[in-house]
Amino acid sequence: MVTATAQTTQRDTSRTPRLALRGVGKSFGVVRALNDVSMTLLPGEIKAVVGENGAGKSTMMKMIAGVETPDEGELLIDGVVRHDLTEAGAAALGIAMVHQERSLVGHLSIAENIFAGRQPTRAGLIDRRRMRRDAAAILERLRVTVSPDALVSSISPAEQQMVEIAKALSQELRVLILDEPTAALTVTETQRLFEIVRELRDAGTSILYISHRLAEVFALADSVLVMRDGTRTAERPIADLTESQLMTLMVGRELSFERVRRSVGHGGDADRLTITGLAAPPRVQDATLDVRGGEIVCLSGLIGAGRTELCEAVFGLGRRTAGTIRIDGAEVDIRSPRDAMRLGIGMIPEDRKEAGLFLDMSIELNVAATNLSTVAPGGWLSPRRMRSLAQHYVELLRVRTPDVEQHVDHLSGGNQQKVLLAKWIARRPRLLIIDEPTRGVDVGARTEIYAVIRELAAEGTAVLVVSSDLTEVLALGDRIFVMAEGRITGEIDGDEATEMAILELASPKTRTAEEVGL
């Protein structure tokens, strides 16, 4: 490891590291989040930080951004030891972090959000003209075509992510920390972000880039820091590693998302869900697709293509203006999640924290939420049944937790996702819709979740998976539907699908004036 660092250093031997950690440790109560971690970040270096959820990446970044203080070890910025770095102190030193969690205020304008707390002033009052102009310049640089006056709540999640990045770019930058910045971005937006990151690097800014997407790491980074269980397992130039070597370093074992050939199981020829000409304005125009029993159907497409909205329409959320939904061949009128659940439909939403889980509640209560009739026969709650139901599924899905009384906000992303799966699998749904099954989930948990989904299908459940991750779509789908601009643009057999074929179908052909105006 010493040699590896030395190699990276060769390029700039004369310069002191922009940022260095020396034997840093941090504990939260009994949990050891970081243990003896060292790292060197040079001026003008892009360092990817990779590792499973709970490996300590976020804690480390928060330390650099002054949110957390290390219990042990030293944090050096430009060769100077900084004890008790505060958020304000870090910002003054030119350290900016783009958090995974959104920090924007919905009912304020984009410009105001970009300059939050640092609005340019004239004679003590906010200089609105200058703020607008500066914001517009930054947005222009990011090629985001929204007005700086637009309210943050009126723009798409992807655009919000770009505003978040704009916020970091609006200040003098010496170190930029990006935590999973592309999770909500489309391919073009991601490419634009990469260009900007490279521009920043060439101008001397140092970048720490956290990502689960290894392809991005190889495309962008100069070096990589691998974390596992709160310790550093490697810090090397990216050129010294292959993708599978990196994955092995991350999880400590060989892993890949191999496509599993499966024969479509029981009732494989009967249509479980048939959607015909469905419209749910504004996002879904005319969607037709079907899912058979025992089959995994993936719905691919770009952010904003209307996939989530289509699923929500099937689950009784949002307004359907045209088209029919059939379950087992019979037309149904689903007006609420309750109606959908009565028909044996389950839906796992894409935003597990906002819409999926009861974060301040225990695992057993979370599982109970969708299974009240099982745990409360005749209306009377049975704590014993509640416990055994949760315990059964915690074991089945291998949720890593000491017990089912654990609050779900204490679990890692992967384990939270498993609890969310448990909530719905326990209902034994006839059709399960899963929106982004592994967003923000580490590599190890991903393979486990895929196995669960396949198992579920093998037992006869019809599974509809919405995913922006092409490797996931290719690994899981028996059939793949692609959606663009509210329409299903094609259907591909899972065994014959390629990334190119999907991307082709997913790219928008025409753009209405309205959408460009957004």
Next chain:
Amino acid sequence: MTEVKDHPTTTSDNEGTAAAPSRNRGALWALRKAGTLIIDNRPVLLVILILALGGYMAYMYPVSFPTAENFGAVLLNAAQSGILVIGMMLLMIGGSFDLSIGSTLALSGVVAALIITQGGLPPWLAVIGGILAGVVCGLVNGVIVTKVRINALIATLATAGIIRGVTQLVSGTGVGYIDPEFAKLGQTTFFGLQSPFWIMIALAAVAAVLVARTRFFRQYYFVGSNERAARLSGMRPPRLILISFLIMGGLAGIAGVLSAARLNAAVVTAGTGVELQVITAAVLGGATLKGGEGTILGGVLGVLFIAIVNNALIIMRVDAFWQNIVVGVVLLLAVSLDRWKRSAAT
């Protein structure tokens, strides 16, 4: 109290002697565990507080505090807030609350009184009428909050004023000398305690079991914790919130009728400021403004605690004006306790 005293000694032992750290750490762990158990379990904490305050008062004022008459007075005072806190707790578990309960209480009392004095109808109809008036107020609040989608703070602040105004319009200064038969409802004693207390105990017992153990009422915890996730789990949050407002209104109606019966008079200023007492009690009992937490038992014990604090102030001959100040401070302390617990947990 004991663990506060023991803490420093155990810690210094730990630093001083490396010989038996595991045993000491075990003891420390047990104390910390006991400490968090007490803080996590509001009913237990409140029982300890009540016993401590009661013990102190009994020791300092052996003549005036530990008497049957005084206990009777404390429990009678607690009855009204105790009935109200049941509904408030349910609302707060579901992530909502109601500031109009004092006004609803006054209106219900006046309606019950007028049914007898103006309508010449029998007392049992007056009781039903008064409670119904409360339910109607609850319905108005619930519809404004869930259908018009105005948040509970603004909605019930507005209706508090409106309902109080309606009460004054209907009855002027109030209704006196209602009916001796009606008054019995609030003045009869069983086992030395007046009926409002027993009614409160009965309602609280039923509510505690329902909220703790039935599928229907358990849904409020989910709605309060994450309304969107609750909806996506097949629950109907607006309907549930509306129902909790109806229950709150009905309970305020019962409290209003009992108050009128106890005094044999319906006063338009009845229940003024009662929302402060009741919300304080609910927060003491584990409720948060965010929702998803709290128990009926906790709320009732919170009421009891505040009643004893008020009683202690009276016995200590502290000016009555101080009571509101003390209750306000208790509310702030209860919320700080919650904050402190949360920051300690992370």
